[in-house]
Amino acid sequence: MxxxxxxxxxxxxxxxxxxxxxxxxxxxxxxxxxxxxxxxxxxxxxxxxxxxxGEPLEHLLGWAEFRGRRVAVAPGVFVPRQRSGLLVDRAVAYARPGAVVVDLCCGSGALGAAVAAEVGDVELHAADVDPVSVACARRTVPPGARVHVGDLDDALPTDLRGRVDVLLASPPYVPTDGVATMPPEAREHEPRTALDGGPDGLGVLRRLAVLAPAWLAPDGVVLLECAAHQADAARDVVAGAGLHATAEHDDEADATVVVGRREARA
Structure with a gap:
């Protein structure tokens, strides 16, 4: 033969x-x-x-494809979802060359790296509480970007306060009771901290909304991914933090992003 x-x-x-x-x-x-x-x-x-x-293919290969680029992943690391492309689209639209961009709950670093690649010259910071994810992110982000280990903004350098133009995050937003119904690839092989958003799925998003204003520059924005059915509640949370809040949805990708802008005072 x-x-x-x-x-x-x-x-x-x-x-x-x-x-x-x-x-x-x-x-x-x-x-x-x-x-x-x-x-x-x-x-x-x-x-x-x-x-x-049942192991995710990406964990076996050591990489995932996102926005046409290879992103480093390892066993136990959250695999970036294609629906997060809407979050990247919004970040790219708001960022400009020279912007300070922060990717919290960064996981593999896929989102921040995509923004940096598509905008060009940005000051990128990324952070995650999981050291294994941070190790992957450091392989993914472009030279000069900084990746920090820690819980949300606890990890960020204090000199970023009031300077962040775009803060983006795809936090865990699956309600605790819903994690058991997720595909085995996710619930058995990805970190629980990247999936479980608390009783209503918005626990981490609330924390992000509260911390965001102190880090944003005037006219800076926070961009938070959530599920479509959570959009109204998430928008209210962001508005309650003192930001001008809107929600955007992409039907084709089944993706939802809440946008909170810190409006500059006249």
């Missing part, structure tokens, strides 16, 4: 295994696993078995 045919048989068998394991995009995943392992049959078998057991 020609070698090309043999490779085709191997890929078809791999696709069948992945499809049987419930992988919706089995063909694409098979191609990525084969590219990752090359001719190493042992490595391919090991990764395939882990994928069949």
């Amino acid at each position: 020609p070698s090309g045919t043999l490779a085709g048989v191997e890929e078809a068998a791999l696709v069948a295994r992945l499809r049987a394991a419930g992988c919706v995009f089995a063909e694409e995943e098979a191609a990525l696993l084969l590219a990752e392992t090359g001719a190493d049959a042992e490595a391919l078998e090991a990764l395939t078995a882990r994928r069949e057991a």
Whole structure:
């Protein structure tokens, strides 16, 4: 049998295994696993078995694709969601070259890195409470960006107070009772701190809304991702922190972002 045919048989068998394991995009995943392992049959078998057991493909590859770029991820790190593209779009629209941009609850650093790449020359700071995520973020953000370990703004340098032009975050916003209904890939392999937003899902968002005004520059904005059904409540929370609050939704991506602006005084 020609070698090309043999490779085709191997890929078809791999696709069948992945499809049987419930992988919706089995063909694409098979191609990525084969590219990752090359001719190493042992490595391919090991990764395939882990994928069949439910580990996220991104954890196996060591990277996730976001906005056309590879983002470093590791086992136990939150995998960036494509719906967060709306959050990046809004941040890019508000930021300008030279802007101070802060990505809180940064996880892998995907969002802040995308903003920096698409805007250009920004002063980027990112922070997360999870050291493993921070290690990934440091591999993802551009040179010159700074990534800090700590709980929300506790991690930030104090000289950023009153200077932040864009503060963005995709905080955990799944209600505690809803975590058990999430796909196994998320609830079993991503940190609980990146998923569980408290009883109504807005616990961390409330903390972010309260802390944001002290860090924002005049006319600075805070951008917070949430679920569509949380938009009204989240907007009220941001308005209650003294910011001009609006909510935006993208039906196609099923993405919602609440925008809070610190209006400059006349």
